[in-house]
Amino acid sequence: MNAYTIHDLMDKARRRVPRMFFDYADSGSWTESTYRANEEDFKKILFRQRVAVDMTNRTLATKMIGEDVSMPVAIAPTGFGGMQHPDGEMLGAKAAAAAGIPFTLSTMSICSIEDVSEAIGGKPFWFQLYMMKDRDFIANLIDRAKAANCSALVLTLDLQIxxxxxxxxxxGLSAPPKINLNTFMQLATRPQWCLSMLGTRRHTFRNIVGHAKNVGDLSSLSSWTAEQFDPQLNWSDIAWIKERWGGKIILKGIMDPEDAKMAVSTGADAIVVSNHGGRQLDGAPSSIAALPAIVDAVGDQIEVHMDGGIRSGQDVMRALCLGAKGVYIGRAWLYGLGAGGQKGVAKALEIIRKELDITMAFCGERDINNAGPHNLAENRLS
Incomplete structure (x- = not known):
């Protein structure tokens, strides 16, 4: 595939995917100020270039929550993946497995937990959980993730509303699309996408339909999701989830040092510094701006990851230099998926890997585990 940057893949996806689904990936809430800051703030962080350093035998291999990864990058949980490309989450999981990195499946995915597990031959992957009011459904969802050999549960804390x-x-976003004049015109301009969707039976939220009480079709799904996100979610709920799950747990959506300290007290294995891609609280800081204070607050008490605005391997390096032990890519993998299915996701990962490797070398490092503040210029983002 002829693409050299993540933005090349974004342009290809924009031309192929109906506007409602492309915009779902490529947008934020309200004025989108935080969405834009997530990407733009990375540009303020400058590297310290080193020369005459042996750059042979470089390695990006490391660990995230104790799991071996070929580079410190995971695919983030994103809704509607299967609307970017038929069977999208299954293809993303295949690309991640081939690349040796974690794939995180969203609760609001088009392909189900079972679909993804079958696609990758029962290999481990991560599952992201939203806390909803129907605790029986949540308990069943956790049990299904266990049965599918998921090796970590990523609990998202910033979507109570x-x-x-x-x-x-x-x-008029929905899955599958509701046909009216607006959506018909969007679909009519993307005939290739429409034809490709005829080849799959996966067109709705398969983790929910047929599993939640009285949810058997699109209309019942819409009303169920509208009332199920739980505004009463609090720290005590994590203990119940942790006990039911019994495995590694990652808390996603931490943007404040005090919340990071609370997360440590839950016994979680890692936190993700994340503002939900700028899709929740508009006017909040970028994730990369929030990262250093959170790293300072928790030290080595808990593993710190981050997501939001990663568009290159250089962005990955910047996050690692500021203390993250791993990053998640959301839009970057969706752009690849929309542009070219599994090959597009593989291309996105290849781009990020190559950029990360070369940047690490120019900074005078041969092992990604040695990246740190010493690799940044003094006028880095504070």
């Missing part, structure tokens, strides 16, 4: 995303409202 939905941020208002104007593009989604204007586009």
């Amino acid at each position: 939905l941020g208002q995303r104007h593009k989604d409202l204007r586009n």
